[in-house]
Amino acid sequence: MxxxxxxxxxxxxxxxxxxxxxxxxxxxxxxxxxxxxxxxxxxxxxxxxxxxxxxxxxxxxxxxxxxxxxxxxxxxxxxxxxxxxxxxxxxxxxxxxxxxxxxxxxxxxxxxxxxxxxxxxxxxxxxxxxxxxxxxxxxxxxxxxxxxxxxxxxxxxxxxxxxxxxxxxxxxxxxCASRGMRVRLTGKTSHAAAPQDGLSPASAMAELMPALAALGPGGELTEDYALTTVTHAQLGAPTFGVAPGEAEMWVTLRTVSDARMAQLVDQAEALVRKVAADEGLGVVITYDDVFExxxxxxxxxxxxxxxxxxxxxxxxxxxxxxxxxxxxxxxxxxxxxxxxxxxxxxxxxxxxxxxxxxxxxxxxxxxxxxxxxxxxxxxxxxxx
CATH class of the missing domain: 3.40.630.10 (Zn peptidases)
Structure with a gap:
């Protein structure tokens, strides 16, 4: 040139x-x-x-x-x-x-x-x-x-x-394959002075953040490679007077192969639904930025x-x-x-x-x- x-x-x-x-x-x-x-x-x-x-x-x-x-x-x-x-x-x-x-x-x-x-x-x-x-x-x-x-x-x-x-x-x-997993947990708000009258997703979120990360610890880029990264979390509204009734987490799932991604998705969804059910919470899971x-x-x-x-x-x-x-x-x-x-x-x-x-x-x-x-x-x- x-x-x-x-x-x-x-x-x-x-x-x-x-x-x-x-x-x-x-x-x-x-x-x-x-x-x-x-x-x-x-x-x-x-x-x-x-x-x-x-x-x-x-x-x-x-x-x-x-x-x-x-x-x-x-x-x-x-x-x-x-x-x-x-x-x-x-x-x-x-x-x-x-x-x-x-x-x-x-x-x-x-x-x-x-x-x-x-x-x-x-x-x-x-x-x-x-x-x-x-x-x-x-x-x-x-x-x-x-x-x-x-x-x-x-x-x-x-x-x-x-x-x-x-x-x-x-x-x-x-x-790598990757996708953004959006998890929305719903309970019931209450006055911060009476949290027992509501249903907070705080405990579920606290349990899920490390548990989801444990599903994909990363490591060598072999066929079994899986990495889960919590990229965003929000619990309720930014106020001192309300015990939260909803929460949202964004988690990026990453694998070398599409087959391993399908396994990781199944594992992550099963974990989220079990924790939500144990806490009596509603849950909606959606996906964004899906890369094969x-x-x-x-x-x-x-x-x-x-x-x-x-x-x-x-x-x-x-x-x-x-x-x-x-x-x-x-x-x-x-x-x-x-x-x-x-x-x-x-x-x-x-x-x-x-x-x-x-x-x-x-x-x-x-x-x-x-x-x-x-x-x-x-x-x-x-x-x-």
Whole structure:
């Protein structure tokens, strides 16, 4: 990538960075992306699964469809990086690097326009609402997706703590499954001077918080790995005059596999219902931010490994998944998928930190690996 092109893409990244939009609200970001793609891609689809965008590069010749996926959404976090191009939207920021991911894929689009593929198709996916786990599900379920579903689909995420520009690639599980469990306990309020006339969920909450944590103690990332984290708890109203009659707890459940998640859900629900019944309380359990496990397909992993080598990066192969979750796993239902990790620097601020900022030096690295993966599939010899 020439210095001039990198400067142009960096300016695009900074423009995206200044106007972050959170999950489900990415209308302006999607319009910006679609505008960049018109006149570059042969076809641009919009409104996929919400604000999703897709660019199609069709050679007109038979062959597989290769997809590259990135994310549109930002986070509801105040940015404190102090950069001249920092967020202009109070309380919101691109503090996960999705602005950089989009920019890499825009770079891929520019290259494909200059050097079209000779067979098959390339589909570039700009997916909304990754941070809530809902975006990939809605994108896949949109009728427009059936027209463009790739045979192979690749993605990346930048990774602080890994050397700048280094690549880590998992064979098998790549990201943990997770979900937010919301537990609502209901009893009966009373005057604080006569708590015996009400039914407080305080004892049940006090019992459940350590008991739920004990169900998932964490540890090594094996098939049996389970982690439960109490992230929020509220008992009654903030007042001294009322003995509480309701309580709410939020608990994040995390496992390596979907099968282990199903077991953990059953265990957690059984525990909650038993404690509530013992205390005579009503209980309602709901779930938010549901992420299925992300598992890399072996054939897609092999293609990415070869693409990295072609792009001049030697990937580190590992069997240990990341603890955090990604909704990219949804796309494995119908496509051979793989995600790789691109190092943001050993001492780089962590994802979702208020001082995080995507390193612009990664733009040509990620774009180069994606392009190499595309050509690895579409330039492969056709066998009878």
């Amino acid at each position: 020439t210095p001039e092109r990198l400067a142009q893409l960096t300016a695009l990244r900074h423009a995206l960075h200044q106007r972050p939009e959170v999950s489900g609200e990415e209308a302006e970001t999607a319009a910006f992306i679609a505008e960049q793609l018109r006149g570059v891609a042969g076809r641009v689809l919009t409104g996929i699964g919400g604000h999703g965008v897709a660019a199609v590069f069709d050679s007109g010749q038979p062959g597989p469809t290769v997809g590259i996926r990135c994310e549109l959404d930002a986070l509801p976090i105040l940015e404190m990086a102090g950069k001249p191009y920092c967020s202009q939207v109070p309380g919101k920021g691109h503090l996960c690097g999705h602005d950089g991911h989009m920019t890499m894929v825009l770079g891929v689009a520019q290259d494909l326009a200059q050097t079209p593929v000779s067979r098959g198709r390339v589909v570039l996916i700009f997916q909304p609402a990754e941070e809530t786990g809902q975006g990939a599900r809605d994108f896949r379920n949109d009728p427009q997706y059936a027209e463009i579903q790739p045979d192979f689909l690749f993605s990346l995420h930048n990774l602080p703590g890994l050397d700048l520009g280094a690549v880590e690639l998992c064979s098998g599980p790549a990201n 496990a992300c598992v890399n397909h072996p054939e897609a992993v092999q293609i990415l490994a070869q693409a990295c080598a072609q792009a001049g990066v030697q990937p580190r192969l590992t069997a240990v998944p990341q603890r955090f979750s990604e909704d990219f796993g949804q796309f494995a239902k119908g496509s051979k998928t793989a995600m790789f990790w691109l190092g943001s620097g050993v001492d780089h601020p962590q994802l979702h930190n208020p001082d995080y900022d995507f390193p612009d030096a990664l733009i040509p690295v990620g774009a180069g690996i994606f392009l190499a993966a595309i050509h690895q599939v579409l330039d492969a010899p056709v066998t009878a």
